[in-house]
Amino acid sequence: MRAATDQLSATFSALADPTRRAILTRLADGAATVKDLSAPFDMSGPAISKHLRVLERAGLIQRGRAAQWRPRTLDAAPLKEVAEWAGEFRRFWDASYTRLDAYLQHLKAQEKSDEHDRN
Amino acid sequence: MSTTATKPGVTVFGTPNDREVEFTRVLDAPRRLVFEAWTQPEHLQQWMLGPEGWTMPECRIDLRPGGSWRYVWRKADGTEMAMGGTVREVKPPELLVTTERWGPEWPETINTLRLTESGGRTTATLTVTYPSKEARDAALKTGMKEGMDPSFARLEELLRKLK
Numbered sequence: 450m451r452a453a454t455d456q457l458s459a460t461f462s463a464l465a466d467p468t469r470r471a472i473l474t475r476l477a478d479g480a481a482t483v484k485d486l487s488a489p490f491d492m493s494g495p496a497i498s499k500h501l502r503v504l505e506r507a508g509l510i511q512r513g514r515a516a517q518w519r520p521r522t523l524d525a526a527p528l529k530e531v532a533e534w535a536g537e538f539r540r541f542w543d544a545s546y547t548r549l550d551a552y553l554q555h556l557k558a559q560e561k562s563d564e565h566d567r568n
Numbered sequence: 569m570s571t572t573a574t575k576p577g578v579t580v581f582g583t584p585n586d587r588e589v590e591f592t593r594v595l596d597a598p599r600r601l602v603f604e605a606w607t608q609p610e611h612l613q614q615w616m617l618g619p620e621g622w623t624m625p626e627c628r629i630d631l632r633p634g635g636s637w638r639y640v641w642r643k644a645d646g647t648e649m650a651m652g653g654t655v656r657e658v659k660p661p662e663l664l665v666t667t668e669r670w671g672p673e674w675p676e677t678i679n680t681l682r683l684t685e686s687g688g689r690t691t692a693t694l695t696v697t698y699p700s701k702e703a704r705d706a707a708l709k710t711g712m713k714e715g716m717d718p719s720f721a722r723l724e725e726l727l728r729k730l731k
Contacts, residue, residue, distance in 0.1 A: 458674065465702040541618035542694075543579050546593045548615040550576065553597035553605060560601075 460527040463507035468492070469500050476510060476523035486521065576689070586701040591694045599683040599690040603661035606681060606692075607631055617641065626650075631658055637666060653679075668696075675703040 463469055472486055487497040501521065504510045508527050513520045580592040595602055605611040609627040617624055618641065626640035638652035653667040653676070664681040678697040683690050698704035 461703075465705070542591050544619045545616050546579050546591075546595075547577075548617060549602075549605060550595060552611070552615045553595055553601055556601050556605065556611075557597055 459507040460509065463503050463509055466500065466503075468497075469504055472497075472500060472504065473509060473523060473528075476521060480513065480520040480522045482518040482520050484518075583704075584695070587699070587704055588695055588697050589704060590696075593692050595690045595692055596688075597690060598688055599685040600661045602683055602690045602692060603664075607658075607660075607664060612639070622649075629655070631655060633657060675699045 464473075468490060471489070475481060475486060475489070483494070483497060483501065486501070487494060490497065501510065505512065509524055510521045511524050513522065576594045576596050578593070580590075582590045582592070584590055605615065607629060609629060612629075613624045613627050616639070622641045622643050624639055624641050626638065628639075629635070629637040633655060635655040636652065637655060638650065640648060640650045642648050649670075651668055651670045653669055655664075655666050656678070657663060657665040662683050666679050667676050668679050669676045675698055677699075680695045680697070682693045682695070684693075685691075
């Protein structure tokens with residue numbers, strides 16, 4: 450988990466923007482050119498390219514080399530890492546609290562027997 | 569969304585506002601004991617372990633304002649996870665406020681633990697405050713039972729497609 454934190458941070462900040470999430474959702478349907486990707490947005494080409502660069506740096510999309518249009522494709526690996534991390538965050542507290550329930554019963558019983566010993 | 573935990577054995581997750589997430593749990597013990605279990609290393613090492621398979625080989629907490637704390641968890645395969653921070657406020661047995669950070673590249677959160685007691689049971693409310701809405705949403709994306717931010721619901725949809 451620790452080794453993955455740099456990648457996770459990059460993924461998180463890339464996902465923090467709604468335009469970038471929309472781009473990823475579009476790419477989940479298949480490869481697309483920059484022109485395809487900018488179509489739904491009221492945004493300049495350079496603005497879209499800036500978002501694409503952020504996504505690329507986060508390893509979330511790849512740029513085709515062969516085709517002249519250099520279509521972008523989605524790389525899902527970092528997203529899966531985020532999903533796993535967030536799931537773990539919640540499981541952590543659920544599992545810990547369950548253990549705390551049992552441990553508190555143990556502490557209560559111990560206190561009672563200490564009291565008993567004193568009397 | 570506010571959160572109310574009603575019965576023991578259930579963790580209630582909530583998002584009281586844009587920057588916070590809250591975990592509420594009712595524990596069947598007086599808060600004096602809960603506070604001890606939450607603030608003494610020998611106790612913490614017994615329960616604050618997350619899912620099966622983790623231990624906490626290092627657990628230090630200097631329980632006074634300005635004091636530092638550091639917990640290190642380890643899995644059987646050697647994977648380690650560490651977090652640490654500073655104690656801001658401590659009022660036994662009802663309040664503990666600490667800062668928490670997983671590493672230099674992570675946002676620092678403020679964690680507030682409030683304990684209230686009623687009829688021998690304690691309601692533990694842990695509030696984690698993130699520096700921004702974005703940081704919180706990123707941390708929680710798939711972790712919430714309710715109160716899902718609609719934009720993250722779209723990401724969920726994306727993740728489903730990818731499975």
